[in-house]
Amino acid sequence: MKIVMSTFLVTMIMIISAFICNNRSLAESDAPHKQIADLNMKKVERGRYLSIISGCNDCHTSGFLLSNGNVPEDKWLTGDSFGWRGPWGTTYASNLRIIVNQMTQEQFVDYAKTLKRRPPMPWYSLNIMTNEDLESIYQFIRYLGPAGEPAPAYLSPDQEPTTPYALFPTPPEKGN
């Protein structure tokens, strides 16, 4: 009787632990969605909305502007190799999916409030966003997960870009 009971117990333990392990491996294989557990879906939604209406996608999503916003969401905010050339040199909209996914929400809010970059990045708009809006943008980018390659590096004014670019005229001297 003792042997039968302990065999029964061992079998039960094996079944239960197999069930737990199986659940864990399911959760781990579900990689991009694994993060959703600690996300607030209301903020994710607002972040999606803000990334459209405040123009982040226009520059940070390749082809967004010229396709009237018709780019699949999994490509959003992965940066662009289209250059913006002007008196500041040539800049490329960064891959926010790589950069932001390396930060905590707190780090992102601090970074966005003090960020200063070259044109045409409207960094001053990020600086004055409310914490709630910045948290929403952060949560949306976490929801999308890391993807893509880093954007090409900044070029100084004397360097010729090898990518397509838009040329901004040098503003006239003051007093003209």
Ligand code: HEC
């Ligand atoms: C008109 C184009 C444009 C728009 C609109 C725009 N960006 Fe940018 N962004 C850029 C460019 C170009 C750079 C790179 C600037 C540089 O190299 O100095 C940049 C850089 C950044 C960086 C710095 C990344 C790093 O390298 O640390 C962040 C963060 C960022 N943008 C977030 C946003 C967010 C969020 C929005 C929407 C609210 C937005 N941008 C809207 C063009 C744009």
